[in-house]
Amino acid sequence: xKLMAIVLAAGQGKRMKSKLYKVLHPVAxxxxxxxxxxxxxxxxxxxxxxxxxFGAEAVQSYLGxxxxxxxQEKQCGTGHAVLQAKDLLGDEDxxxxxxxxxxxxxxxxxxxxxxxxxxxSGASATILTAKLDEPxxxxxxxxxxxxxxxxxxxxKDCNSEEAAVQEINTGTYIFDNRxxxxxxxSVTNNNAQNEYYLTDVVGIMTSAGETVQGYCMADAxxxxxxxxxxxxxxxxxxxxxxINREHMxxxxxxxxxxxxxxxxxxxxxxxxxxLPGTILRGKTIIGEQCTIGxxxxxxxxxxxxxxxxxxxxxxxxxxxxxxxxxxFAYLRPGADIGKQxxxxxxxxxxxxxxxxxxxxxxxxxxxxxxxxxxxxxGCGAITxxxxxxxxxxxxxxxxxxxxSNVNLIAPVKIGNGAYVVAGSTITHAVNDGDxxxxxxxxxxxxxxxDKIKGRMKAKKENKAxxx
Ligand code: UD1
Ligand code: CA
Numbered sequence: 001x002k003l004m005a006i007v008l009a010a011g012q013g014k015r016m017k018s019k020l021y022k023v024l025h026p027v028a029x030x031x032x033x034x035x036x037x038x039x040x041x042x043x044x045x046x047x048x049x050x051x052x053x054f055g056a057e058a059v060q061s062y063l064g065x066x067x068x069x070x071x072q073e074k075q076c077g078t079g080h081a082v083l084q085a086k087d088l089l090g091d092e093d094x095x096x097x098x099x100x101x102x103x104x105x106x107x108x109x110x111x112x113x114x115x116x117x118x119x120x121s122g123a124s125a126t127i128l129t130a131k132l133d134e135p136x137x138x139x140x141x142x143x144x145x146x147x148x149x150x151x152x153x154x155x156k157d158c159n160s161e162e163a164a165v166q167e168i169n170t171g172t173y174i175f176d177n178r179x180x181x182x183x184x185x186s187v188t189n190n191n192a193q194n195e196y197y198l199t200d201v202v203g204i205m206t207s208a209g210e211t212v213q214g215y216c217m218a219d220a221x222x223x224x225x226x227x228x229x230x231x232x233x234x235x236x237x238x239x240x241x242x243i244n245r246e247h248m249x250x251x252x253x254x255x256x257x258x259x260x261x262x263x264x265x266x267x268x269x270x271x272x273x274x275l276p277g278t279i280l281r282g283k284t285i286i287g288e289q290c291t292i293g294x295x296x297x298x299x300x301x302x303x304x305x306x307x308x309x310x311x312x313x314x315x316x317x318x319x320x321x322x323x324x325x326x327x328f329a330y331l332r333p334g335a336d337i338g339k340q341x342x343x344x345x346x347x348x349x350x351x352x353x354x355x356x357x358x359x360x361x362x363x364x365x366x367x368x369x370x371x372x373x374x375x376x377x378g379c380g381a382i383t384x385x386x387x388x389x390x391x392x393x394x395x396x397x398x399x400x401x402x403x404s405n406v407n408l409i410a411p412v413k414i415g416n417g418a419y420v421v422a423g424s425t426i427t428h429a430v431n432d433g434d435x436x437x438x439x440x441x442x443x444x445x446x447x448x449x450d451k452i453k454g455r456m457k458a459k460k461e462n463k464a465x466x467x
Contacts, residue, residue: 002094003115004177005045008081008198009033009101010053010072015228021055023101024062025232028239029263029281031062032226035104038264042108043115045097049085077195078171079187082180090181095119098180098198100171105222105238111172114215118174124210125180125202127152128172130223131216138168138225139199141214149212152199156192167216169199170223179210239264260293269305287321296326317349320356338373351391352383355398367391368410372398378422380405397432 013022023033030038033050040048052059053072060069070084082098089096095118097111110128118126127149129141137155140162144150152169153162183201191197202212217223221238224231243264244257251270254260261279262268268286275293280286284298287305292298299315307319310326317331320339325331329343334351337343341354344361352366355373360366362379368391369383381402383394392410396402400414403422414420415432424438 001119002092003043003045003097004089004092004094005040005048005097005099006082006085006089007033007036007040007048007050007067007099007101008078008171009059010051010056010081010084011075011102012054013102013227016232017229021058022226024055024058025226027104027226027232027235028243030104030265032104032235033059033063033101035264036099036101036106037063037067039106039108039111040097040099043097043111047089047092049089050101051081051084053081077189077193078198079184079196079200082198083184083196086181086184089177092177094177096175096177096180098173098175100225102226103171103224104226104235105224105242106170106172106217107222110217110219110222113217114172115174117213117215121211121213123148123213124176124205125149126174126213126215127202128170128174129167129214129216130170130220131166132168132220132223133166135166135168137227138223139171140165141167141169143167143214144206148206149202149214150206151203154191154193154197154199167214168223170217171225173198175201179205183208301331366394369394369396371396372400372416374398375400375402377402378404378406382407384409 009023011022016022016025024031037048048067049070050063050067051070051072053075056071068088070088072081072084114126114128127141139152139154140158141152142150142162142165183204186204187196187200189196206212224235224238226232226235240261243262244254244260247262247268248254252268253273256276259276260274263281266280266284269288271288272286272290277295278293279297282300284301286292286303289305290303290307292309295311296309297313301314301317303319304321306322308324312326312329314331316333317335319325319337322339323337323341325343328345330348332350335349336353338354338356338358340357342359342361343349346363347360348365350367352369354371357373358371358375360377364377364380365382367383368385375396381404384407385391385394394408394410395413397414397416397418399417402420405423406420407425409425409427412426413429415430415434417433418430419435420426420430421437424436426436426438430436
């Protein structure tokens, strides 16, 4: 049967007290509404309609054309929000998942289970519910004697008996599409908030003799609806527990899961060890048998197998097999680190390729450069890539040796096997196999140290007697 979805994302989210629209607040590095749309993709929904209102442009520019949109100009409640999809979806036969943009943890498995019950029982609607010790703030699910759902009562409309019910509405539902839009026509705003509640559809359907089922999720942690920053932090924590657990079950060692932050789209190979304080973000891919951390942040980067990265920051970098990075290295966009390369302490690499086996061991900046294989870049050596107007390229050939504290004034080319003497400031190309030295020749003056000290001392005493 055709499966469609409506995502409610038009609310302002007043309780967030934020300039950012609620559904765009990130959890595990991704806006909440992005998680919901990703999960709908996992259950093969054919059409997804996102109801936008507050921040419509921002939500649309984030989600792009992977979904369709309906505009809710005035936020008159969740029922009114769903009604905005009527023109686009109202005439379709099939099932419709309605889900809130602020419930990022609901999983594909739970949605599949809800749909399964819905189909098996032939219900007109199935509510995804959860049992909570503290149900405050959520709509309560009131079941009849037959165990089916009779109605949903919002927190603000609950009497004391209803408020004591611990089964809550997660805001996710499976509906027979045509029956949904038919029932929505009868919803009124006669309630504590003067809003058109989607939840009233349940009572309308049961009164009309339709069957409404409730599927209670196995893990109540999925149910969290993020209305304020306290819930946002809790959603973040719950996501972390889920993501870390998945990686551990896939063979990744996480030494301190409470202090390891991995965003949803990150991929990690088996036998990789994550030490405390590791943060893996965006589209990062980590290979097998790596050791990452402690205190390391990796964003949108690719790290191959058997790599060690300590106390470092990587962004849009590529690190090949058996390389070692850090402690305290900074790999910026375009850093392309070859196999068995060593990037040591206080080294910054930007838009530079380092060939296999090369070493930049301490205190260097390599930017806008192409470095060959087995090159040694000495302590403190830097590429001088920026002249105040343009970024210029430095090329260093295979097996070259760049001594300590060398300045390579770009654009400049160092040949294969060339040797640049420590302390040189290089402004001209060095050919293959040549040695370059570019520094003032040293002069020593025998015994001059004592002489100059004596002269200084006398000057000081002279000044003191005058005063
Ligand atoms: C809603 C449910 C409640 C449920 C809870 C689960 C209703 C009336 N209540 O309450 O039973 O326990 O979710 O988290 O449905 N929205 C619109 N347009 C509107 C109003 C809201 O698009 O006019 C969107 C919001 O952006 C949000 C979602 O609908 O993503 C839910 O709205 P919210 O105000 O957060 O409802 P709750 O009070 O949490
Ligand atoms: Ca909510």
